[in-house]
Structure formats: C-alpha cells, structure tokens
Amino acid sequence: MTRGAENGAPNGQALLQVKDLKKHFQVGRGTALKAVDGISLEIKKGETFGLVGESGCGKSTVGRTLVRLYEPSGGQVVYGGRDIHQAKGEEARILNRKMQMVFQDPQASLNPRMVVGDIVAEGIDIHGLAESRKERQDAVHELLETVGLNKEHANRYPHEFSGGQRQRIGVARALAVDPDFIVADEPVSALDVSIQAQVINLMKRLQRERDLTYLFISHDLSVVKYISDRVGVMYLGVMVEMAPSDELYANPMHPYTQALLSAVPVPDPDVEMERERIVLEGDVPSPVNPPSGCRFRTRCPYATEACAHEEPVWREVSPEHWVAACHCID
Amino acid sequence: MSEAVTAEGSQTQTIRPRERRLAGFWRRFKRNRLALVGLVIVGIMLLTAALAPLIAPSDPQAQDYALTLQPPGVGGLMGTDSLGGDVFSRVVFGARISLISSLISVGIALLIGVPVGLTAGYFRGIWDEWIVMRVVDSLQAFPFLILALVIAAILGGGLGYAMIAIGIGFIPAFVRITRAQVLTVRSLDYVDAARAIGTGHVGIMLRHVLPNSLPPLLVQTTLAVGYAIIAEATLSFLGLGAEPGQPSWGSMLFQAQSYLTTAWWMAFFPGMAIFFAVLGFNLLGDGVREALDPRTYD
Numbered sequence: 253m254t255r256g257a258e259n260g261a262p263n264g265q266a267l268l269q270v271k272d273l274k275k276h277f278q279v280g281r282g283t284a285l286k287a288v289d290g291i292s293l294e295i296k297k298g299e300t301f302g303l304v305g306e307s308g309c310g311k312s313t314v315g316r317t318l319v320r321l322y323e324p325s326g327g328q329v330v331y332g333g334r335d336i337h338q339a340k341g342e343e344a345r346i347l348n349r350k351m352q353m354v355f356q357d358p359q360a361s362l363n364p365r366m367v368v369g370d371i372v373a374e375g376i377d378i379h380g381l382a383e384s385r386k387e388r389q390d391a392v393h394e395l396l397e398t399v400g401l402n403k404e405h406a407n408r409y410p411h412e413f414s415g416g417q418r419q420r421i422g423v424a425r426a427l428a429v430d431p432d433f434i435v436a437d438e439p440v441s442a443l444d445v446s447i448q449a450q451v452i453n454l455m456k457r458l459q460r461e462r463d464l465t466y467l468f469i470s471h472d473l474s475v476v477k478y479i480s481d482r483v484g485v486m487y488l489g490v491m492v493e494m495a496p497s498d499e500l501y502a503n504p505m506h507p508y509t510q511a512l513l514s515a516v517p518v519p520d521p522d523v524e525m526e527r528e529r530i531v532l533e534g535d536v537p538s539p540v541n542p543p544s545g546c547r548f549r550t551r552c553p554y555a556t557e558a559c560a561h562e563e564p565v566w567r568e569v570s571p572e573h574w575v576a577a578c579h580c581i582d
Numbered sequence: 583m584s585e586a587v588t589a590e591g592s593q594t595q596t597i598r599p600r601e602r603r604l605a606g607f608w609r610r611f612k613r614n615r616l617a618l619v620g621l622v623i624v625g626i627m628l629l630t631a632a633l634a635p636l637i638a639p640s641d642p643q644a645q646d647y648a649l650t651l652q653p654p655g656v657g658g659l660m661g662t663d664s665l666g667g668d669v670f671s672r673v674v675f676g677a678r679i680s681l682i683s684s685l686i687s688v689g690i691a692l693l694i695g696v697p698v699g700l701t702a703g704y705f706r707g708i709w710d711e712w713i714v715m716r717v718v719d720s721l722q723a724f725p726f727l728i729l730a731l732v733i734a735a736i737l738g739g740g741l742g743y744a745m746i747a748i749g750i751g752f753i754p755a756f757v758r759i760t761r762a763q764v765l766t767v768r769s770l771d772y773v774d775a776a777r778a779i780g781t782g783h784v785g786i787m788l789r790h791v792l793p794n795s796l797p798p799l800l801v802q803t804t805l806a807v808g809y810a811i812i813a814e815a816t817l818s819f820l821g822l823g824a825e826p827g828q829p830s831w832g833s834m835l836f837q838a839q840s841y842l843t844t845a846w847w848m849a850f851f852p853g854m855a856i857f858f859a860v861l862g863f864n865l866l867g868d869g870v871r872e873a874l875d876p877r878t879y880d
Binding site: 316344345349352353355360364365366374375378379425429 | 774
C-alpha cells in the first residue's frame, strides 16, 4: 500500500468488515428489489475505500446500511468486533458518533429552518459533548473554521450558501461528533468541477489531520481514483471487482470494469481521438429480477450460453485484487 | 491541486446581506393587494373584538320593548331588533363570540390533528394505516357541517359544545394535511442525517419534521378560522350554538328570520359581518400561502 502512506497510513488493520451484506426492499406482495445482494469487503483503518458503479447499482444502499440508516436483510457489518446492527442503547449511541455520513445533495441534507450553528451542533447537543453554551459555540466556530468557513456563518441559514459551502457544512456536521469512519455518498457529484476539487482536498486534509477512514461512493471514476486507496466496482447489487486503486486502473480484469474505465476521458486530445471505447449495449436489468448466473451477461461482450447458469466465483486473482471470475478471466 | 479554501471563503462577502425569514415573508406578502385587504379586514375584526365595550354604544344584551324594530338611523346606527336590542352593539360584540369560538375550535383541531398526523406520517405502520387513516376516512365521509351538527346535537346545545363539535369536524383535514407533509419531509436527507447522528424520534419530529411541515398547516389554519365562523353561525342559526340572547352573528340571523320582510337590518348587518370576516380570513390565508410558496421566492 504505497498510496496509503500519504493518507495517514492505513496500517492494514480492518476497521470495518462487511460480510455477505444483503439489503432487499419489498416492492409489492412477494417481490423484492435486491438493491444489495451479498457484498463482502473490509475497510482498513485510515484508508479510503472507493465504491463505484452506475446509478441504481446499490452503492448508496451499502453506504446507508453501514451507518445503520437501513437494517440489512442478510449478512452483517462488523465494527470493533461487534455486529453494528445488533447494537442497542449506549452501544448504539457510541456507534452514532463513530460512524458518520456526508450526503450527496448539499441542499436536501441541511434543514432549511435551522441556522448553520445549530445544524453543526446537533450531534454535540444529542451526545452532550459540550458542558456549556460557550463550549458549544466554541466547538461550532472551530468546526466551521476547520472546513474553511468562518464563525460569522454560524448564524446564517443554509439557503444563503453556495453548493460547495453547504457541503462543507455537511462535513462539519459529521465531524462534530468526532467520528472514526465517514461514509461519503457522492459528496461532490452535485458540485461544479472547480468546487469538487476543493471539497475533495478538504476531505483528504481532514483524513490526515483526524485519522479518518472513508467509504467514498461515486460514479465518477476520476474522482474515485484521486481519493481512494482501494476501489470496489459494483454492478446490480454485487461486487464485480475490488483492488488497490492503481492496480485496478492499470489492470482491470472484469469486462464491466474495463468498459467503465474505457469511458473515462483522457485529458489529451490525441490520445482521446485514438482511444478505443467499449460501449455497453442495453440497459441495466431490473434488480427485482436480476439475470441468472452472471448478472452482467446481458450486456457483456464476451457472454456465452454458459454464463446463464454459471455463477462467477469471487476470488483473489493476484494479491489484493479480487474479481468475480467467470470464463473470461483466467 | 492546492486547497482553495480562502478563494471560496471570500465569496461569502458578496452574498446578499442576511435577511430574516420573516422580513422576506412580509416582502412577498405585501405585494399581494388582496392579501393586504384580508389582513386589514382581520385586523379591524380583531380590534373590534378587543375594544367591543368601548365601541358599542349600549349593552348588547339589553332589551327595550319600547324601541323594537327601529330602522337604522332612528334606532341607532344599525337599527334595533325585535326585542329592542341595539343591532350595532350586538354586531360589535358578535365579533368577540365569532373570533373566540372559531379560534377555540381551530385550536382543538390543531391540538389533536397535528400530533396525530405527525405520528401517523412519521411512524407509518398499523397506527397510520389501520387506525388513523380509517378513522379519518370515516369522518370525512360526512360533509363537514353535517358532522358538526350531529356532534353538537349529541353533546347538547350551547356555544361551548358547538366549538367542540366544529373542532372535531376539522380534525380530519388537519390530520391529512399534516400527514401528507410529514411523508414528504421524513424522507429528506436532513432527516437521515439527524438519524445518523443519533437524534431520537421525538427530536427528529420536533426539530426537523414539524418545522418543515408548517407552511401548509398555517394556510389551513387561517382558512379554517374563516370556515369556523360560518360553522358557528350555522349552528347558532339552527339553535345548536349560542343562545338567542347571546350576541352571536348566527343567532342574530336566526332571530331575524321572521322579520326578513319587515326589518331587513336585523339580518343584513350580522350577515355582512359574517361575509367580511370570512372573506378577510380567506384572503389572508391565500396571501400566506403564496408568500410561503418557495416558487414565489426571488
């Protein structure tokens, strides 16, 4: 893990283990939307794990289940040796502090009727982290300054801020309870590109300073590559490939990963002209009724008849490089 | 890529100066002429009710059999009624009864309807689907006035019971509006954010869901006050509300029934009072709705 060093050194110890996580939503009588259908991964302390995939592949559902906004339908999430979805009372309160979330839409994630100071301080109030009004106010001011705002902003309402500033407020709110782990669900996809870089750099700085671990969810492969130590690629509720970031981008093995990466534009017009793109045909099948065998077979350029009944095997093809292996991976 | 915090930080200076929510609301509200008319009417009514003893020339309950059915001008500003009471004084004091009874009945509806709608929309499940909504549906199967009439008749006559009956009649509408609003708000990200931080159900409902569900409720409240005035007048007119001697606009109309052809002023003035009061509250409600609508933000 060479990339790890610059990000506050993941020491190889798993902070969080996800074991065969499933989340099915009931959609009418007897039918279930299998948003997440058996995902396993480990997130190491201090690293950034990037989760990529198309809209509707279940990546946000994974994130929300990890911070206990959803109850899983199967599998478990282990944090500090405990299944987090079994936690109750005091234990649950501690988990609420240790695991936080930054949301995609900075507009919808801030209560429009609360001033920024109260939004940021909500966690402080709930967990009794400030002894006095003065202490609470100081904490809020410090948090705002940490995320690049200033203390005058505490008395304003969210609608008075730009998108990038609102996302900073969302980050400050998450930081207020002093978490170890933050799920960032598409934190920059609603922002202008120039602002995206600022928010991402802010997140990287905070990771260094506060020894944070991130699950970074995005559909933007360039952003994920920039921030992540390891990346997992999801398709239709399952993980198809997982590897250290450099390895994945240099040597994608699964046909879906290859197609995704070929869609990333190269910032060089000559290369861009020459570049061959793999264009996937058709739409993502419905997660209510996913294809049998390999889920990707309906759009896979290498699909054969056998793919309809052969489930790909999740295996480590080279150190740390996992792939849902089918006949086209040897 | 170095972090350009300062660049964006300085941007805040150019954002328009902080405007309080109330000021923005008022700025949008006053652009609507009709809403201002409504506000003036409601204001006049409030003042009349508050200062009734100073405005009214005589005791509204006083009777003078020597001076019955005097036309306006001769027997005071608005004439006298069949018992010799001063119509003007009675209309002035009627504003009190109308306002108090409509505010109390709407208050009852708010006090019960909002918590029920809030918990039903927030928790969903059996409480919402099989208890609250079925009761609300059954209540709404009856026209509002019929429902209020039946409840008033069961409870017995009198202004107090009429208020309760009208209040109960309003509950379904308040439950529905609150619930519908809560259903929208509860799925927003800031509610999830509060849950992720560890805020409890009560905290989420009071800090996040209720405050953001208020605008339609505020509108419904102003409109309901207008409707309650009609309802109180109707119940009083039918003998289920205020006693005939009490200066309620509805009971004045009831009393005026037999004199419609001979003493028009007995029915005309309380009728106009009801008309303007309801008009005022409706215009005010419409204005509030428009001023609160985010699409009229500028």
